[in-house]
Amino acid sequence: MTIHILNGFVYGGLLYILSVGLVLIFGLRRVVNFAHGGLFMVGAYVGYAVALHAGFFTGLAAAIAVLAAIGILLDIGVFRPLQRHDPLLTVLVTFGILLILEDLVRSIWGKDYVTVSVPALLSGNVEFLGLQYPVYRLMVIALALVTMAGLTLWLKRSAIGLHVRASSVDAVTTAMQGVNTDRVSATVVGIGAALAGMSGVVAGPLLTLSPSMGSYILVDCFIVVVVGGLGSFTGAFLAAMAIGQIHNFGIVYLPWAASSIPFLIMIGVLIWRPQGLAGGAST
Amino acid sequence: MTLLSFRDVASYYGSARILDGVSLEVGPGERIGVLGRNGVGKTTVANTILGIATMKAGRLEIGGREMKAPRHFDAAHAGISIVPQGRRIIPVLTVRENLQLGAATRRPGPWTVEAIYDLFPILRERADRPGTALSGGQQQMLAIGRALMANPDLLVLDEPSEGLAPVIVDQLVDVLNRLGRAGTAIMLIEQNIGFVRDVVERYYVLSKGRVVDQGRLDGVSLEALKAHVSV
Ligand SMILES: Nc1ncnc2c1ncn2[C@@H]1O[C@H](COP(=O)(O)OP(=O)(O)OP(=O)(O)O)[C@@H](O)[C@H]1O
Ligand SMILES: [Mg+2]
Numbered sequence: 227m228t229i230h231i232l233n234g235f236v237y238g239g240l241l242y243i244l245s246v247g248l249v250l251i252f253g254l255r256r257v258v259n260f261a262h263g264g265l266f267m268v269g270a271y272v273g274y275a276v277a278l279h280a281g282f283f284t285g286l287a288a289a290i291a292v293l294a295a296i297g298i299l300l301d302i303g304v305f306r307p308l309q310r311h312d313p314l315l316t317v318l319v320t321f322g323i324l325l326i327l328e329d330l331v332r333s334i335w336g337k338d339y340v341t342v343s344v345p346a347l348l349s350g351n352v353e354f355l356g357l358q359y360p361v362y363r364l365m366v367i368a369l370a371l372v373t374m375a376g377l378t379l380w381l382k383r384s385a386i387g388l389h390v391r392a393s394s395v396d397a398v399t400t401a402m403q404g405v406n407t408d409r410v411s412a413t414v415v416g417i418g419a420a421l422a423g424m425s426g427v428v429a430g431p432l433l434t435l436s437p438s439m440g441s442y443i444l445v446d447c448f449i450v451v452v453v454g455g456l457g458s459f460t461g462a463f464l465a466a467m468a469i470g471q472i473h474n475f476g477i478v479y480l481p482w483a484a485s486s487i488p489f490l491i492m493i494g495v496l497i498w499r500p501q502g503l504a505g506g507a508s509t
Numbered sequence: 510m511t512l513l514s515f516r517d518v519a520s521y522y523g524s525a526r527i528l529d530g531v532s533l534e535v536g537p538g539e540r541i542g543v544l545g546r547n548g549v550g551k552t553t554v555a556n557t558i559l560g561i562a563t564m565k566a567g568r569l570e571i572g573g574r575e576m577k578a579p580r581h582f583d584a585a586h587a588g589i590s591i592v593p594q595g596r597r598i599i600p601v602l603t604v605r606e607n608l609q610l611g612a613a614t615r616r617p618g619p620w621t622v623e624a625i626y627d628l629f630p631i632l633r634e635r636a637d638r639p640g641t642a643l644s645g646g647q648q649q650m651l652a653i654g655r656a657l658m659a660n661p662d663l664l665v666l667d668e669p670s671e672g673l674a675p676v677i678v679d680q681l682v683d684v685l686n687r688l689g690r691a692g693t694a695i696m697l698i699e700q701n702i703g704f705v706r707d708v709v710e711r712y713y714v715l716s717k718g719r720v721v722d723q724g725r726l727d728g729v730s731l732e733a734l735k736a737h738v739s740v
Contacts, residue, residue, distance in 0.1 A: 389613065391599075391606075392601075392610050394601075396597060402559055402581055402584070402591055403582075403585055403655065403659065404582045404613040407582070
């Protein structure tokens with residue numbers, strides 16, 4: 227039992243790190259970023275490829291850096307020029323980018339599944355809550371908590387965090403105060419993409435790598451964002467943990483329904499509380 | 510040197526021309542009024558400085574430097590802070606955070622959060638409340654405080670008396686006169702002629718996107734001015 231709950235938190239933690247980037251980007255750009263799954267997948271492959279030569283942690287650092295750069299380019303090259311157009315157009319473009327990224331990865335690394343092993347430093351088990359539990363999995367939960375704490379501190383305490391919160395609700399008034407909101411957007415999309423890349427690398431040893439892994443997890447990610455309330459950070463955390471639990475218990479006890487339960491929850495939330503569980507409350 | 514100068518400026522929203530050859534100037538420490546009826550283009554003067562309305566002809570200078578296509582954040586860095594019509598307090602930020610947002614330019618000067626609290630003590634009492642939990646008059650003070658946090662040379666206020674009780678407007682007169690004596694230039698966009706008279710020394714009257722009258726206030730009767738804004 228405990229082990230299933232812990233596994234649920236591992237998947238939930240992964241989903242949180244991925245979804246919170248989506249929430250950040252949506253909050254600022256009002257863009258539903260389908261490319262986010264692609265960023266996750268590219269992060270996983272960049273981490274894998276670098277890790278082959280330089281080890282897991284160098285791979286992690288490289289993926290974060292590469293994805294941050296891709297995110298900044300995405301904001302400057304796609305979101306900024308399209309900001310005055312129909313949001314549907316931007317959604318379609320991000321969907322196109324997802325497909326392009328999948329093709330690109332397929333042509334470089336092939337379409338076969340790739341497995342990544344747990345880094346030596348974090349291999350093995352440790353005694354936790356009365357059972358032997360993989361160190362790596364515990365570290366994933368810890369990383370999700372650290373990410374949440376770090377983002378909260380950054381948003382609440384730093385000057386840029388203040389500018390991010392302000393421009394999420396009123397970009398024009400924020401800019402009038404002398405804030406370069408274009409730069410704020412590029413920073414935020416860069417951070418969101420870097421988080422997607424980080425979760426991709428971290429997912430490597432847990433899931434198998436394939437070019438379609440991004441579109442696959444993106445579905446759960448959207449469910450998290452809708453259930454948590456678009457633009458809500460706390461909501462995203464709670465929803466990710468809940469979806470992680472449901473995902474895991476579903477696989478164990480109701481394998482035939484495992485993939486549809488999250489959808490049913492999302493539909494229920496959309497009917498009963500369309501603003502999301504934590505929506506309406508700020509951040 | 511002038512702090513702000515419009516010369517034959519034409520400004521547009523899309524293809525709609527709103528300002529049709531406006532010229533005006535504000536020098537250091539000057540206090541001017543911009544008057545006119547609803548919809549004549551008063552806010553568009555501020556929006557042109559901010560690059561929200563697009564300038565397609567004429568010349569705009571801020572702090573003596575020509576601005577061909579100002580971006581929203583340029584004016585604040587160049588020493589012009591704008592208190593927008595409707596105040597536009599950021600609801601998800603506290604009173605203190607709304608003030609801190611105004612310090613984004615890091616322009617040096619006397620204004621700090623503490624100095625703003627001394628000017629408007631009610632803001633100190635409400636520091637940790639959401640900015641939009643304040644009354645209309647308090648939100649106007651917050652909007653002025655936020656603009657001052659950039660330590661501007663010129664403070665532009667767009668209809669600050671709108672929706673406020675006369676006693677609150679009297680307080681605003683006091684505050685603006687104190688700022689004026691301290692050397693901050695003021696451009697007061699208003700329809701409340703009594704308020705304008707108590708603050709400014711020179712005025713422009715806008716009608717249909719053009720300056721139709723201007724001059725010094727002394728010697729001009731209240732009635733003559735009111736004729737420009739009454740319907
Ligand atoms: N964003 C916009 N897009 C298109 N037209 C606009 C926009 N903002 C204002 N207008 C139009 O421009 C004209 C001038 O508007 P402006 O807001 O400058 O008037 P104003 O003098 O400030 O009026 P008020 O006293 O009501 O504030 C009006 O006809 C208005 O409908
Ligand atoms: Mg106006």
